[in-house]
Amino acid sequence: MGKWYYQWIPTSIFDFFHNHSPSSKMMLSFLKITDPELLETMSENKVLKLYQNVRTNIPAYKKFLKKCKVDKADEIKDIIDFNAILPVVDKHNYVMQYPLIERTFNHRLPKHGLIVESSGSTTKDPTNWFRTYEEEQAVARDVAFESRYLFGDKEYIIISCWSLGAWTTSLSFCSYFEQLGVVKNIGPDIEQVIKTLKFMGPKYNYIIAGYPPFVKHLIDTNALPWKKYNINFVVGGEGFIPGWRKYMLSKVKKGAKIISAYGASDLETGMAVETPLCQCIRDLFATYPKKVQKAFGIEELPSFFQYNPLRFYINNLPETKEFHTTVMTHGTPSVMVKYNVKDFGAKLSYNEMISIMNASFSGFEKRHRTELKSSLKLPFLWVAGRSDDVISLDGSKMYPQQIEMALLKDKRIYKSIQSFQTTKSYHNNGSDHFLVKIQLQEGVKPSKQLAKKIKNALQTNLSRISKAYKLGLHDLPSCYEPHVELYEFHNGPFDVEKIKNKYVVE
Known part of the structure; x- marks a missing residue:
């Protein structure tokens, strides 16, 4: 539990700081030295306040609570009540049961700045999702901060290889990254990617983004002298094994980075990102795979990410080893309280993860104090694929x-x-x-x-x-x-x- 007085700090102060921080350096300094329990307490306070707004003003959620016979919906006083009493929503019991307009605040969608995107479902037909310009700007601020933290302040040519059209990742990615440099939205077209790189030449810094299988297929063509190009990669949409990263890095220029991002069309495409600390944690467990079962209660090696608790409240569903998420980004037109995206994984606080690592690996504590001392004090999310992908x-x-x-x-x-x-x-x-x-x-x-x-x-x-x-x-x-x-x-x-x-x- 956080210090008792954390409860009395207004969340609006942190929202203002997050939204109006004059420089990413100030935000970076704050996230390196802050007490991680402070951020978690702010996340809990914020989701409780948001819940009251949703319960009162979103018609579909009122009906959902009534259908689930939640008699004490108005008695949720703290985060323990929130997690214990309220039912979990998902695509089947909520999104597909109520019309979109009923899932918005007071039956209203913004008249301007509304973006319609589609998710590429791995199960059934694609689903439409609505974002506001205000919401997209908030995500873009986080992406800009994370990108500078991970890739530095260089200028980049960013090549988006996500599927073209109204698909969520393709649309969002370009808007998020356009402030970092030149963005070319090519789609999953290997020939066009190679033509672009040949035309621009190896003197520029590049970020290529796409699904891991596409990126591997691109590099495996050997169509370019990859070791002459300054290319970093952003991958997402599905996980990859540690050996995949090693295989890819062996074929490109020394010093290249491969960053994995986690998101869900149902919630947000930019929910969490793989930091250097996350990579270190995964590499250690990959070296000693028997420790995964003891630490997380699973056999498969998961991916690790960190996320912004001021925009997401995440907690665990131990019975199914899944987790629920509430998006708290300002401007979200259709807030879903405790949404289960049906991914296999769990949330860990920053302190919980560090304790696990110190107990599992004798040299980690020293490494954490030295080469990883610039780590961000953000909570963790481990993900091991879809819960039905087995x-x-x-x-x-x-x-x-x-x-x-x-x-x-x-x-x-x-x-x-x-x-x-x-x-x-x-x-x-x-x-x-x-x-x-x-x-x-x-x-x-x-x-x-x-x-x-x-x-x-x-x-x-x-x-x-x-x-x-x-x-x-x-x-x-x-x-x-x-x-x-x-x-x-x-x-x-x-x-x-x-x-x-x-x-x-x-």
Whole structure:
């Protein structure tokens, strides 16, 4: 708990400071020295105040509380009540149940400065989301601050490779980054990206942004002398394994950075960012993977991010290992209280994370005081993919990241692969087996020999990565033995180019 007097500090002071800070240097200095519990207390106070406004003025939320038979909605006095009494909302029980106009304050949408975006759903049809100009400006301030903290004050040419059109990431990214330099919105077009880089030449500083599979495909073309270009990368939309970063950095100029960002179209595309401290934490757990289970209660290595608690209140749903989020950005037209985006993960306070690291790694405390002393005192969010992005083999969970890690351990095989899908295939007798469908890189032809190599790599390396898989393969090989199907580039189940890769299919 924060110091008792933190409760009496008006949140408006911090909002004003956040919105009108004359320089990112002042904000940076503040976030390096502040008590992280102060920021968390402000976040709690702010979400309680916002809840009262939503409960009173958003018709859909009133109906939702009544439907859920929440009799004590007007008795929420503190953050304990907020987390314990109020039901969690999600896309199915709230967004799809009530018309948009009912989910806005007093049945009103702004007449000016309203942006309509679409989310590229990995499940069903895309959903429309509404942002205000005021909201976008608040996000842009955070993105500008984070970018200068991570990349410095250099001028950049920013190449956006997110899918073009009304998709949330494409529209938002360009507006957020335009104040950092020249932005070219190309979309996921490798040929145009290469033409742009050739035309501009290697004398400029670049940031290339896109989904991890696209960025890998771009670099794997070897169409340019990548080590001559000053390129940093911003990736998002899905996670990646630590070995992926190492693989990518080996192919580009020394000193390049790859920064992962976390967001959700339902909430905000710029929710959290991977800081140097986050990368350090993930690298340590990647080196000692057995410590992940003890620290977080999961087998899969998650990604780590830090977020601004003045714009987001996040808390955990321990029963499902998910988390709920309330966006508190000023100008948000349709606030959703305790929204579950259905991602597998959890929030940790800054102090909680540092305590875990000190207990898990003997040398971390010294490292934190020295090379990581400039860390931002912001809370953490760990994410391990969508909670439904997993298959069960005889009760054992198999995650897409584990499959990619197994493939990456053989560099020659990994270079030939563009993407993959995994599922369970059923025999006539009702039993199932583990099926992995592989999309090969452009120009690579399927062969029985390559399929056998991939199968052996999966079987051998998954046994090293997952103890549960190793035991299952020994006890029930018919279920756990991988069956590999190879497809040429953009053929078979990969013939339709999607906004995001779908790794687990029915």
